[in-house]
Amino acid sequence: MEASMLSSAVPSMNMHGKGTENSTSSVSKLKNGSVSFSAAGNMEPKIVKGEDGYVLEDVPHFTDYIPNLPTFTNPLQANSAYSIARKVCVDCDDTIAQKIVVHKDSARGTHFRRAGATQQVYFESDEVHACIVTCGGLCPGLNTVIREIVCGLYNMYGVKKVVGIDGGYKGFYSRNTVPLTPKVVNNIHKRGGTVLGTSRGGHDTKKIVDSIQDRGINQVYIIGGDGTQKGASFIFEEIRRRGLKVAVAGIPKTIDNDIPVIDKSFGFDTAVEEAQRAINAAHVEAESMENGIGLVKLMGRHSGFIAMFATLASRDVDCCLIPESPFYLEGPGGLFHFIEKRLKENGHMVIVIAEGAGQELVAEESQATGQQDASGNHVLQDIGIWMSQKIKEYFSRTDETGEKLMAVTLKYIDPTYMIRAVPSNASDNVYCTLLAQCAVHGAMAGYTGFTVAPVNGRNAYIPFYRITEKRNKVVITDRMWARLLSSTNQPSFPVVKDSSKISKEEEEGDRRVDGSASGSK
Numbered sequence: 460m461e462a463s464m465l466s467s468a469v470p471s472m473n474m475h476g477k478g479t480e481n482s483t484s485s486v487s488k489l490k491n492g493s494v495s496f497s498a499a500g501n502m503e504p505k506i507v508k509g510e511d512g513y514v515l516e517d518v519p520h521f522t523d524y525i526p527n528l529p530t531f532t533n534p535l536q537a538n539s540a541y542s543i544a545r546k547v548c549v550d551c552d553d554t555i556a557q558k559i560v561v562h563k564d565s566a567r568g569t570h571f572r573r574a575g576a577t578q579q580v581y582f583e584s585d586e587v588h589a590c591i592v593t594c595g596g597l598c599p600g601l602n603t604v605i606r607e608i609v610c611g612l613y614n615m616y617g618v619k620k621v622v623g624i625d626g627g628y629k630g631f632y633s634r635n636t637v638p639l640t641p642k643v644v645n646n647i648h649k650r651g652g653t654v655l656g657t658s659r660g661g662h663d664t665k666k667i668v669d670s671i672q673d674r675g676i677n678q679v680y681i682i683g684g685d686g687t688q689k690g691a692s693f694i695f696e697e698i699r700r701r702g703l704k705v706a707v708a709g710i711p712k713t714i715d716n717d718i719p720v721i722d723k724s725f726g727f728d729t730a731v732e733e734a735q736r737a738i739n740a741a742h743v744e745a746e747s748m749e750n751g752i753g754l755v756k757l758m759g760r761h762s763g764f765i766a767m768f769a770t771l772a773s774r775d776v777d778c779c780l781i782p783e784s785p786f787y788l789e790g791p792g793g794l795f796h797f798i799e800k801r802l803k804e805n806g807h808m809v810i811v812i813a814e815g816a817g818q819e820l821v822a823e824e825s826q827a828t829g830q831q832d833a834s835g836n837h838v839l840q841d842i843g844i845w846m847s848q849k850i851k852e853y854f855s856r857t858d859e860t861g862e863k864l865m866a867v868t869l870k871y872i873d874p875t876y877m878i879r880a881v882p883s884n885a886s887d888n889v890y891c892t893l894l895a896q897c898a899v900h901g902a903m904a905g906y907t908g909f910t911v912a913p914v915n916g917r918n919a920y921i922p923f924y925r926i927t928e929k930r931n932k933v934v935i936t937d938r939m940w941a942r943l944l945s946s947t948n949q950p951s952f953p954v955v956k957d958s959s960k961i962s963k964e965e966e967e968g969d970r971r972v973d974g975s976a977s978g979s980k
């Protein structure tokens with residue numbers, strides 16, 4: 460079916476027309492770049508194929524499911540701030556390559572739509588009623604993103620109706636909204652946390668979309684991690700199913716930096732910087748004592764990026780333990796032997812441990828609780844306290860003469876919440892500003908069901924499924940982990956996989972937080 464025939468295949472839909480819940484699964488097969496709806500009513504990926512293996516994984520647009528929408532000239536083009544800009548808008552054919560390390564014969568590969576202002580927009584300024592919600596754990600930069608969405612809407616598009624949803628997803632249906640103006644948000648970027656509040660759990664798609672409809676909201680900005688983005692994709696699907704002209708824009712937030720595809724998430728740099736303070740303190744304490752050990756626990760439930768980058772940045776760390784790299788305590792090549800050796804060599808040492816590291820060791824000894832938080836995330840055992848205890852026990856062991864193995868002093872520092880509760884640093888502030896403005900441009904342009912984030916240094920609109928399908932992890936067979944090992948000189952506890960057997964997933968996980976295409980530079 461040609462694109463022009465889409466309108467006839469899609470049931471007629473009213474804007475904010477509650478009751479137009481037409482779940483007819485009109486299967487519209489279009490040419491390249493087309494959209495189709497699956498039997499379940501979900502939208503299938505919009506894939507455009509071009510020459511030499513070029514693939515665009517495009518994001519949904521209102522025109523995919525609402526026919527005959529009027530468009531308007533983008534007011535940014537008349538904005539005095541942009542009067543000397545060589546180009547105000549991005550070209551609608553601009554796309555961003557996912558992989559930038561290529562060989563001369565490589566296929567061009569996957570691309571995403573370049574984020575930015577478009578010539579035509581699908582909202583008039585006074586028609587827009589936007590809302591912003593923050594969900595999941597805290598992260599430096601949340602307030603900056605909120606501020607810049609509000610200021611972007613007001614200053615770039617002349618929008619006057621922006622509200623905040625109080626306390627995460629459940630706030631949609633259980634709380635009042637908070638009016639947001641540039642004046643209200645003027646100073647919030649200097650504070651940690653989120654002025655809107657956040658929560659885990661409470662995602663009820665139907666109730667949320669009912670509330671969006673009842674309030675007449677037509678742009679929804681959703682800031683949160685992997686769980687939040689999954690929730691956002693359900694909200695988008697329901698909105699599309701109801702045929703509403705409501706843009707759903709996701710802004711990825713995660714201190715753990717575990718969202719795939721994107722270069723890195725906002726707040727990550729700030730967290731790594733803040734972690735230096737704890738590592739420095741651990742180092743000072745350890746250095747001042749005979750056989751001093753400083754142990755620092757950092758966040759990272761499934762992914763050890765914070766621990767890895769904080770270690771690489773510090774150079775005072777002797778051992779970094781992350782969830783992706785299993786280790787063992789006893790015997791030759793084990794952690795205890797390494798600690799003993801390092802103490803004999805240097806008289807002190809610093810260990811950084813990610814909260815998700817060594818969970819299997821703790822589980823072996825304790826009854827697995829299987830506890831979950833309100834969002835269904837597995838609650839971890841406290842590896843920091845457990846490890847402190849184990850190290851102390853080991854060095855208190857006595858030989859046959861009753862003499863202790865070694866008298867050590869261990870100081871345990873747990874700055875986990877401190878590194879995510881701080882305001883974002885200067886570079887994260889700039890990052891958050893671009894991200895927020897790109898989210899606003901995307902929604903104004905009629906795109907929906909997308910996450911905005913940098914890919915190889917350029918902001919792109921990425922379909923939700925690419926963000927939520929897997930988790931980004933440290934690839935321990937990658938050169939970046941080897942760099943860490945060579946900087947700490949710690950043992951690489953596990954048997955390293957034969958590189959010819961590295962899975963495609965691991966290979967793809969090899970995306971940089973430093974903006975380059977590969978850690979294997």
Ligand SMILES: Nc1ncnc2c1ncn2[C@@H]1O[C@H](COP(=O)(O)OP(=O)(O)OP(=O)(O)O)[C@@H](O)[C@H]1O
Nearest residue numbers: 595596659660661662683684685686687689690834
């Ligand atoms: N699979 C899912 N489907 C729908 N909603 C979800 C899903 N997973 C999580 N959510 C909702 O998203 C919100 C945040 O989820 P979660 O607590 O897992 O944090 P997150 O967004 O992953 O952030 P982080 O883990 O980085 O703190 C919660 O309100 C939760 O109900």
Ligand SMILES: O=P(O)(O)OC[C@H]1O[C@](O)(CO)[C@@H](O)[C@@H]1O
Nearest residue numbers: 595596597714715758759760832
């Ligand atoms: O905020 P909570 O519920 O204590 O959860 C802490 C978790 O949140 C994260 O900071 C992710 O946001 C993880 O690193 C950590 O395990």
Ligand SMILES: [Mg+2]
Nearest residue numbers: 595684685686
């Ligand atoms: Mg999460």
